[in-house]
Amino acid sequence: MADGHYTDGIAAGRLKGEDYQRNFADLHPPLDAHEAAVEADRCYFCYDAPCMTACPTSIDIPLFIRQIATGNPLGSAKTIFDQNILGGMCARVCPTETLCEEACVREAAEGKPVQIGRLQRYATDTAMAAGRQFHERAEATGRTVAVVGAGPAGLACAHRLALHGHSVTIYEARDKSGGLNEYGIAAYKTPGGFAQAEVDYVRAVGGISIEHGRALGKNLSLGELVGDHDAVFLGMGLAGVNALNAEGEDAEGVENAVDYIAGLRQAEDLSGLPVGRRVVVIGGGMTAIDAAIQARLLGAEEVTICYRRGREQMNASAFEQELAASKGVTIRHWLQPKRVLAENGRVRGIELEYTALSNGRLTGTGETLTLKADQVFKAIGQSFMAGVLNGNSASVALEGGRIRVDGEGRTSMSKVWAGGDCIAGGDDLTVSAVAQGRDAAESINRALMG
Amino acid sequence: MADIRNDFVGIKSPNPFWLASAPPTDKAYNVERAFKAGWGGVVWKTLGEEGPPVVNVNGPRYGAIWGADRRLLGLNNIELITDRDLYQNLTEIKQVKKNWPDRALVVSLMVPCEEEAWKAILPLVEETEADGIELNFGCPHGMSERGMGAAVGQVPEYVEMVVRWCKQNTRMPVITKLTPNITDVRKPARAAMAGGTDAVSLINTINSITAVDLDTFAPQPTIDGKGSHGGYCGPAVKPIALNMVAEIARDPETAGLPISGIGGITTWRDAAEFMALGAGNVQVCTAAMTYGFKIVQEMIEGLKNWMDARGHARLEDIVGRATPNVTDWQYLNLNYVTKARIDQDLCIKCGRCHIACEDTSHQAITALVDGARRFEVIEEECVGCNLCVNVCPVEGCIDMVPLAAGVVDKRTGATVSPAYANWTTHPNNPSRVTAAE
Numbered sequence: 001m002a003d004g005h006y007t008d009g010i011a012a013g014r015l016k017g018e019d020y021q022r023n024f025a026d027l028h029p030p031l032d033a034h035e036a037a038v039e040a041d042r043c044y045f046c047y048d049a050p051c052m053t054a055c056p057t058s059i060d061i062p063l064f065i066r067q068i069a070t071g072n073p074l075g076s077a078k079t080i081f082d083q084n085i086l087g088g089m090c091a092r093v094c095p096t097e098t099l100c101e102e103a104c105v106r107e108a109a110e111g112k113p114v115q116i117g118r119l120q121r122y123a124t125d126t127a128m129a130a131g132r133q134f135h136e137r138a139e140a141t142g143r144t145v146a147v148v149g150a151g152p153a154g155l156a157c158a159h160r161l162a163l164h165g166h167s168v169t170i171y172e173a174r175d176k177s178g179g180l181n182e183y184g185i186a187a188y189k190t191p192g193g194f195a196q197a198e199v200d201y202v203r204a205v206g207g208i209s210i211e212h213g214r215a216l217g218k219n220l221s222l223g224e225l226v227g228d229h230d231a232v233f234l235g236m237g238l239a240g241v242n243a244l245n246a247e248g249e250d251a252e253g254v255e256n257a258v259d260y261i262a263g264l265r266q267a268e269d270l271s272g273l274p275v276g277r278r279v280v281v282i283g284g285g286m287t288a289i290d291a292a293i294q295a296r297l298l299g300a301e302e303v304t305i306c307y308r309r310g311r312e313q314m315n316a317s318a319f320e321q322e323l324a325a326s327k328g329v330t331i332r333h334w335l336q337p338k339r340v341l342a343e344n345g346r347v348r349g350i351e352l353e354y355t356a357l358s359n360g361r362l363t364g365t366g367e368t369l370t371l372k373a374d375q376v377f378k379a380i381g382q383s384f385m386a387g388v389l390n391g392n393s394a395s396v397a398l399e400g401g402r403i404r405v406d407g408e409g410r411t412s413m414s415k416v417w418a419g420g421d422c423i424a425g426g427d428d429l430t431v432s433a434v435a436q437g438r439d440a441a442e443s444i445n446r447a448l449m450g
Numbered sequence: 451m452a453d454i455r456n457d458f459v460g461i462k463s464p465n466p467f468w469l470a471s472a473p474p475t476d477k478a479y480n481v482e483r484a485f486k487a488g489w490g491g492v493v494w495k496t497l498g499e500e501g502p503p504v505v506n507v508n509g510p511r512y513g514a515i516w517g518a519d520r521r522l523l524g525l526n527n528i529e530l531i532t533d534r535d536l537y538q539n540l541t542e543i544k545q546v547k548k549n550w551p552d553r554a555l556v557v558s559l560m561v562p563c564e565e566e567a568w569k570a571i572l573p574l575v576e577e578t579e580a581d582g583i584e585l586n587f588g589c590p591h592g593m594s595e596r597g598m599g600a601a602v603g604q605v606p607e608y609v610e611m612v613v614r615w616c617k618q619n620t621r622m623p624v625i626t627k628l629t630p631n632i633t634d635v636r637k638p639a640r641a642a643m644a645g646g647t648d649a650v651s652l653i654n655t656i657n658s659i660t661a662v663d664l665d666t667f668a669p670q671p672t673i674d675g676k677g678s679h680g681g682y683c684g685p686a687v688k689p690i691a692l693n694m695v696a697e698i699a700r701d702p703e704t705a706g707l708p709i710s711g712i713g714g715i716t717t718w719r720d721a722a723e724f725m726a727l728g729a730g731n732v733q734v735c736t737a738a739m740t741y742g743f744k745i746v747q748e749m750i751e752g753l754k755n756w757m758d759a760r761g762h763a764r765l766e767d768i769v770g771r772a773t774p775n776v777t778d779w780q781y782l783n784l785n786y787v788t789k790a791r792i793d794q795d796l797c798i799k800c801g802r803c804h805i806a807c808e809d810t811s812h813q814a815i816t817a818l819v820d821g822a823r824r825f826e827v828i829e830e831e832c833v834g835c836n837l838c839v840n841v842c843p844v845e846g847c848i849d850m851v852p853l854a855a856g857v858v859d860k861r862t863g864a865t866v867s868p869a870y871a872n873w874t875t876h877p878n879n880p881s882r883v884t885a886a887e
Contacts, residue, residue: 041518044843047801048817105798109844 005299009346009374010253012274014299020270023297027188027323028092028118036122040069042114046105051116054103056435057084061100065119077127078134080120084438085159086152088128088198089181090431091121092189095286097319099431128201137206138165143448146171146229148220150210151179152430153420154235155202156437157444161233162207164445169229170208173215179237179420181430183262186290188297217388226394226415231444234389234396234403234411234418235437238382244282246350248340249378253347257281257291257379264294276375278302280350282337283379285315286428291377292329303329304371308336308355308362338368340376349373384422399424409440417444452757453764454750456490456554458731459623459648459708461581463490463554466765467721467749470712470733471495471558471584471627474743476532478542482549487743488750491554493625493651493733496531496586497539499561499571504530504592510671513660513680524686525736526658528671528678530592531560536574544578556625560586560598563608565615572620582622585612585647587638588629588654590681600654603629606641613645625710628652628694630687635694636701643704650698651710651733653691655681684736688714692727696776699728716745718752725765726772780873787859787866788834788850790814790827796847799823803838803848811837829860 004013043065051061067076080087096117104113143166147154150172158168176182178195214220225232241256267273275298281288284307296303310333334355341349349372353364384402397404397412402424409417419436456466468491469475476495515524547555557580561567587603594601602608616624626642630653657679661670669677691713711729716737724732762768807815814831839848855868
């Protein structure tokens, strides 16, 4: 234990150097060849496999597992990449327990699904380590497409467009590509700079250029993009963070969980990253879990997630909740923030009110609870900042604050498609963003080549 | 508790589980360990004639095939008979028999096909006080090129001749081990019986190449880039062995000839199946070579438990009980109609029954019912073939249910008859037998 372990307030260096390495090592270490063979043997090669139906990108899972089982991991990787060029990241971050692995018939048979995610990682890692590309670009079409956002949706869209021979420029606001893969996913799910390696792998097909520091509403407008390109794909993330609506939330030490995680992902030395001794996270989704776990892994003594509803309503999967519990995070339900307690402008605690459902409506019971805290993370959802979109001849219809699209990803505006977190009706999953980007690319291609 | 003491052609052992003549029985060290583990008997690895012993290859002797999770299903070998000095083996045999008087100790023999060679070795074996001899007429590799092993076993006349020599020159019981590398295994069995053999044992190993190395294009096991066929054994050969045992057991010409069953026996259940088809006892090799000698404990207890549960007091109560139920295809009851039935509570919805039936059989299993994933048998199409049962990963999920007499078979529209009727009287059979008017 480092000297600073019990330092009050927000401080760096709570752990010894090697503890950071251990804490932020791969959550699920890669399978070796033997483990992959044993696991692949368990697949029944189902007809019209339920796992495949459950996958938003419809990867032919029985086929890729059979290819692993027969000693053909490169063929397996091709099967995966044919459907999902970000199959490597999805293998790491997909909530497989609520997607393919939940549907696995082995789950029905014995409560122990085939570890599809880890097998997918085995195959994709093998191909990426070998530098194998499986796709070749079609002859250049002379058409150009603008993609806004270099996250999963944008990258998947750009890759598929490039395959069809179109020339793609991705406009990315941040310094690095990858979107949430680079700035958002918990560090222990994608260590070793994998997000950038994957961006390189996607771009290696050719025909994709990326301009960083280009953001809609700052130095980019949708009207210009539409004017300069044959088509535009919007793949932005959610830039807004919902407020707590609690008194005192502007105190020092109250932070957006997404910003903290982004800082953590970009930190070169985790021991230099300050974290509170007592941390309270407000929220019930993946961001809350990721912030809470990583705060613990950085050495926070007490980390408590407070969620205003019950366990069943949490967006974080049962697996993620258990993971948090196993890392020493306390999850408390039926509590909503009421007031941030501060001294000299700095957070010292948070007052929460118990909640209950009455006639289907969530209401405060009046009873309160105060937790000591020197850091409070807001993780109660993000919102799409639609203001950057329209004006200057651009007009894209929204629905519930996000972009309205049809089944192919077409927006209300001619020549403009969208996918990923910015569209209405999405599920905020990496793998869904990939599917939407890919399918929009096919729609764009049909429109351009019609 | 069931009594599983075994008396095989007068050779007594505390249980019917013997180790077959093979590497596990090549020397006193192994056999002592086997007896300590509980094996009822052993057939000592084949001895050859006096003189410089045979030599084995110095590279891989075994090849294999595997099932899921690398479970060994079939093993092949290119090892020869014992490569140890004859007198060392004989000395050890005598000592082991002395140490373990209640266990069966049979000595496997293979010498050139000349009466003098057999006359020379038989007294040497007798002197060890071993319980009997087994004639190795089965070894398919190496020795057969020298006119021994399978080269003898494949010629019924030679089998009869050598058996007769042995019976004339020793008081010991003679077990004749048969090769499966022959078209009709009844022929050498009949020949052995004509020569006076006390019993036959089968099967020996099957000619085989287990795999080809696709980098070197060499068959496996590979010796310096080349391979030779070896003898195949293990769980994969059990069905072949069961059939050959049954063929001999139900052959009127060899009826009553004691059989020692060999071929892929891995569990008590395998052993019970061989015995039900007519084997008086069984011999095991690959299972021991895969898991060690301890497996015999499971075999002993498992056999006893099953016998107790079914009320079989002694081995005699089970030996040959299935033999009368082995018949020729033409005598199978064509009025016996079954339909597959899928237990929806056990079904895990893998769909393998559907795709197997849809792609390769009779299109008799649904994939969707009212738009939902559901696998049900379409009785109008089901011929009762059992393929779905065999590909289903969940044991007991799909059953073949016989239609009761009087019920209409939805596939044929015919009413199921309670009468037995087979091909010999079927109207479509041009050679049918018609009942006397």
